[in-house]
Amino acid sequence: MDQQTSRVDVGIVGGGPAGLMTALLLKRRGISAAVVERRSQEAIRTTQRAGILEAPTVDMLVDAEIGSRVLTEGHEHEGTVLSFDGVQHRIDFQELVGRSVWLYPQNEVFRDLATAWQAEGGEIHWEADDVAVEGLESEAPVITFTDAAGEPGRIEAQLIVGADGSRSMCRRLIPDEVRTDYFTSYPFAWFGILCEAPPTAPELIYANSEVGFALISQRNEDITRMYFQCDPDTDPESWSEEAIFDHIQQVLGGEEVVQLKRGRIIEKTVLPFRSYVCDPLTHGRLVLAGDAGHTVPPTGAKGLNLAFSDVRALVPRIVEFLEGLTGGEGLTAGADDVGSGPGAPADLTAPLRRYSATSLDRVWKAQNFSWWATNLLHRAPDEDEFAHHRRRGEFRAITGSVHGQAYFADSYTGWAGDRHD
Numbered sequence: 001m002d003q004q005t006s007r008v009d010v011g012i013v014g015g016g017p018a019g020l021m022t023a024l025l026l027k028r029r030g031i032s033a034a035v036v037e038r039r040s041q042e043a044i045r046t047t048q049r050a051g052i053l054e055a056p057t058v059d060m061l062v063d064a065e066i067g068s069r070v071l072t073e074g075h076e077h078e079g080t081v082l083s084f085d086g087v088q089h090r091i092d093f094q095e096l097v098g099r100s101v102w103l104y105p106q107n108e109v110f111r112d113l114a115t116a117w118q119a120e121g122g123e124i125h126w127e128a129d130d131v132a133v134e135g136l137e138s139e140a141p142v143i144t145f146t147d148a149a150g151e152p153g154r155i156e157a158q159l160i161v162g163a164d165g166s167r168s169m170c171r172r173l174i175p176d177e178v179r180t181d182y183f184t185s186y187p188f189a190w191f192g193i194l195c196e197a198p199p200t201a202p203e204l205i206y207a208n209s210e211v212g213f214a215l216i217s218q219r220n221e222d223i224t225r226m227y228f229q230c231d232p233d234t235d236p237e238s239w240s241e242e243a244i245f246d247h248i249q250q251v252l253g254g255e256e257v258v259q260l261k262r263g264r265i266i267e268k269t270v271l272p273f274r275s276y277v278c279d280p281l282t283h284g285r286l287v288l289a290g291d292a293g294h295t296v297p298p299t300g301a302k303g304l305n306l307a308f309s310d311v312r313a314l315v316p317r318i319v320e321f322l323e324g325l326t327g328g329e330g331l332t333a334g335a336d337d338v339g340s341g342p343g344a345p346a347d348l349t350a351p352l353r354r355y356s357a358t359s360l361d362r363v364w365k366a367q368n369f370s371w372w373a374t375n376l377l378h379r380a381p382d383e384d385e386f387a388h389h390r391r392r393g394e395f396r397a398i399t400g401s402v403h404g405q406a407y408f409a410d411s412y413t414g415w416a417g418d419r420h421d
């Protein structure tokens with residue numbers, strides 16, 4: 001073995017939440033892993049993304065002893081506010097389904113995971129270039145890359161986890177004749193801002209009006225995250241600070257409904273969104289996790305949580321797969337072990353296919369909720385008056401009934417009893 005070659009059980013492409021959480025949980029099971037990440041730590045840590053964690057996601061961080069900052073610095077939200085044409089309705093998660101969500105930005109989740117992985121001596125190559133995966137149909141898959149110093153690197157593994165986000169290179173390694181891509185797009189995007197302002201309200205406000213959607217989220221006591229619906233081709237610089245806040249205030253309703261807290265805008269981005277699912281999430285010695293296998297529009301706050309639920313489902317199946325390789329007793333032949341009749345060799349990748357089926361089951365539930373919430377809360381550019389009033393009727397059906405509210409609360413907080421482990 002030369003200096004640039006590592007041999008591990010599992011090679012992971014992508015050092016985002018899915019990749020790092022997988023690496024850490026595998027290590028807890030005595031399984032070695034190495035991670036290759038294209039970006040720098042600083043670049044990932046300073047990119048604004050998710051903010052809402054479901055309770056099982058929080059439990060995973062705490063149970064894996066990754067740190068308790070999520071509990072000390074995160075904020076529990078026992079409900080959220082839905083607003084339509086300036087009329088607000090609070091959805092009380094605790095009262096309706098007995099669960100909360102936590103506001104803890106993805107930047108902090110990433111920081112906790114990266115700190116833990118590196119503090120425990122985990123192998124990770126930041127700023128890797130030319131990342132490639134070979135040998136997926138062999139017994140010895142390999143990740144090759146050029147490291148930050150320009151030196152070639154090589155990771156030899158038994159299995160590769162593709163956790164390389166929504167533009168996944170790994171996903172394209174599943175042959176076209178095996179892979180089905182399910183996809184839909186939307187005629188709008190989110191204009192996101194980060195501004196120096198205190199929270200406008202104690203909980204998130206999802207608002208809709210005749211001029212479209214806005215979300216008042218949070219970051220901390222001094223910084224606020226807000227979004228509003230825009231055309232996907234919008235140039236962020238074409239909106240002045242004043243125009244942005246006036247528009248968001250208009251979506252929320254008048255100042256007598258809620259007074260928007262304004263402040264200097266420190267970041268503006270336009271975020272087109274789409275729904276995508278790759279089926280299956282595995283092929284040969286490759287398995288996909290997180291956004292690499294599926295993306296959702298951010299309205300339902302599901303993306304990061306799906307990445308974590310993938311990892312929860314995946315890690316036990318990787319253990320089973322590796323035990324199968326060594327003839328361990330942990331390999332249980334499942335009903336989907338096609339061709340493994342009496343005398344036939346066991347299909348070693350069956351646990352990985354079971355992971356794919358389990359994960360996709362949850363993914364489609366999340367796709368449905370994210371699609372539904374997006375269409376409920378946004379105004380399509382070609383929406384006519386009938387469609388607007390129909391949507392208001394749907395909104396009233398949700399907010400005006402305890403059953404409708406419970407549907408929203410159950411979905412938003414992550415579905416009771418839907419744990420994989």
Ligand SMILES: Cc1cc2nc3c(=O)[nH]c(=O)nc-3n(C[C@H](O)[C@H](O)[C@H](O)COP(=O)(O)OP(=O)(O)OC[C@H]3O[C@@H](n4cnc5c(N)ncnc54)[C@H](O)[C@@H]3O)c2cc1C
Nearest residue numbers: 014016017018038050051164165290291301302303304305
């Ligand atoms: C604006 C916004 C708001 C969001 N809000 C929410 C929310 O409130 N709640 C929620 O749950 N989700 C939310 N999401 C979604 C959430 O951010 C993602 O679902 C989450 O980041 C998925 O994690 P991941 O690890 O699968 O992918 P990523 O976080 O994208 O990580 C993938 C990593 O792989 C690396 N990579 C890519 N290609 C390669 C390669 N070839 N080689 C090596 N490395 C590679 C990337 O640099 C990246 O670091 C939001 C997303 C956005 C953009």
